Amino acid sequence: MASPYCRKEKSLGRLCTNFFKLYNREGVDTIGLDAAALQLGVERRRIYDIVNILEGIGVLQKKAKNQYTWKGFGAIPEALKVLKEQGLKEEFGTYVANVSNQKKYALPSDSKTEWQDKCSESDKSEHKRQKSLGLLTQNFVKLFLCSDMELISLDEAALALLWDGHDEKALRTKSRRLYDIANVFSSMKLIEKVCSEIGKSAYRWIDMESCGDGLSIAPDAKNTKRRAFGTEITNTLVKRCNTSSTDWKLIEKVNMGIHSKDNSKAVQEEVLTEQHQNYGTKDFVFGPFTPNVTKSEARENKNGGQNQDWQNLFRDYRPQYCNQAVNDLFHHYSEAWNSWYVEAKDKQQIEPGS
DNA sequence: CACTCCCGCCACGGT
DNA sequence: ACCGTGGCGGGAGTG
Numbered sequence: 001m002a003s004p005y006c007r008k009e010k011s012l013g014r015l016c017t018n019f020f021k022l023y024n025r026e027g028v029d030t031i032g033l034d035a036a037a038l039q040l041g042v043e044r045r046r047i048y049d050i051v052n053i054l055e056g057i058g059v060l061q062k063k064a065k066n067q068y069t070w071k072g073f074g075a076i077p078e079a080l081k082v083l084k085e086q087g088l089k090e091e092f093g094t095y096v097a098n099v100s101n102q103k104k105y106a107l108p109s110d111s112k113t114e115w116q117d118k119c120s121e122s123d124k125s126e127h128k129r130q131k132s133l134g135l136l137t138q139n140f141v142k143l144f145l146c147s148d149m150e151l152i153s154l155d156e157a158a159l160a161l162l163w164d165g166h167d168e169k170a171l172r173t174k175s176r177r178l179y180d181i182a183n184v185f186s187s188m189k190l191i192e193k194v195c196s197e198i199g200k201s202a203y204r205w206i207d208m209e210s211c212g213d214g215l216s217i218a219p220d221a222k223n224t225k226r227r228a229f230g231t232e233i234t235n236t237l238v239k240r241c242n243t244s245s246t247d248w249k250l251i252e253k254v255n256m257g258i259h260s261k262d263n264s265k266a267v268q269e270e271v272l273t274e275q276h277q278n279y280g281t282k283d284f285v286f287g288p289f290t291p292n293v294t295k296s297e298a299r300e301n302k303n304g305g306q307n308q309d310w311q312n313l314f315r316d317y318r319p320q321y322c323n324q325a326v327n328d329l330f331h332h333y334s335e336a337w338n339s340w341y342v343e344a345k346d347k348q349q350i351e352p353g354s
Numbered sequence: 355c356a357c358t359c360c361c362g363c364c365a366c367g368g369t
Numbered sequence: 370a371c372c373g374t375g376g377c378g379g380g381a382g383t384g
Binding site: 005007033044045048049052065066128131132133169172173174176177 | 372373374375376377378381382383
């Protein structure tokens with residue numbers, strides 16, 4: 001039912017986690033934005049945020065209108081490598097260093113635009129790209145990969161990447177995007193938030209190779225707040241102020257094919273083919289194969305026995321959660337989905353016309 | 355109060 | 370016109 005508003009539940013980081021739970025598995029190739037929004041229970045606008053950030057690090061690639069190709073975590077290392085090369089060429093490291101040393105005004109605006117406007121410019125779409133979340137994401141990554149700074153605060157990142165030399169208010173506005181990116185990255189365990197005693201928080205890049213696949217749930221000895229991917233994949237659809245007004249009716253309609261917009265058919269098909277869960281009630285559950293695996297039997301990853309070479313994992317292109325329990329869960333779902341799907345298909349043939 | 359960042363308005367470009 | 374996309378910043382939530 002209408003749960004009370006909880007900001008954390010609605011965070012981009014959480015959404016991102018859910019996004020992965022939904023798509024980071026075998027057999028996923030194309031992602032439709034409508035379906036994603038429906039299944040994750042968020043507005044379309046938020047999907048754009050996630051997608052743009054993920055595209056920046058190679059996890060997704062735009063395929064067509066409304067559609068993205070899922071490249072998966074396996075694509076990250078290569079993307080990072082490219083970004084690092086670019087960044088080194090553009091001398092990102094020195095920029096951050098300057099910023100952190102001299103605080104403001106360290107970055108001559110012309111030299112900044114030098115690398116921000118690397119490619120052609122002048123044309124409008126390029127200008128737009130310069131301000132895009134995707135590019136900011138990539139530049140943010142470069143800061144970490146190309147400087148030898150252990151910790152980078154968002155302030156510093158903002159100064160390095162967004163400071164135009166005078167407009168402080170604009171800087172604050174643009175900085176909001178860095179928070180977005182940082183949250184997504186945190187949920188992916190690409191970076192980690194670290195608080196100094198002064199209360200200042202900064203981020204540390206997590207070297208993926210040094211900790212298993214970097215995307216799994218860490219053994220977590222320290223009090224680093226690493227997030228675990230749970231089993232709930234919808235963001236609660238409770239608005240900040242006004243309660244209710246969830247779209248479950250719409251979801252049901254789409255699922256049942258009685259939505260009246262012309263693109264409903266497409267959406268419906270998308271949902272039908274993509275969704276490996278089933279829903280129809282307000283409280284999202286995993287449909288006909290509700291997990292009976294709350295505590296999965298496989299739990300032998302104690303000593304990080306799987307921390308072998310994470311790149312090997314990717315080599316056979318089966319980037320999965322290193323966490324066995326989550327893996328098993330997905331395996332369970334896809335199995336269940338398969339059987340359910342076949343069953344449903346048969347039924348449809350028997351009673352056509354829905 | 356400062357920091358964080360959700361939310362949705364609305365501009366813009368493509369169809 | 371309409372729709373997909375996504376920049377942007379107001380202001381709510383949090384510590």
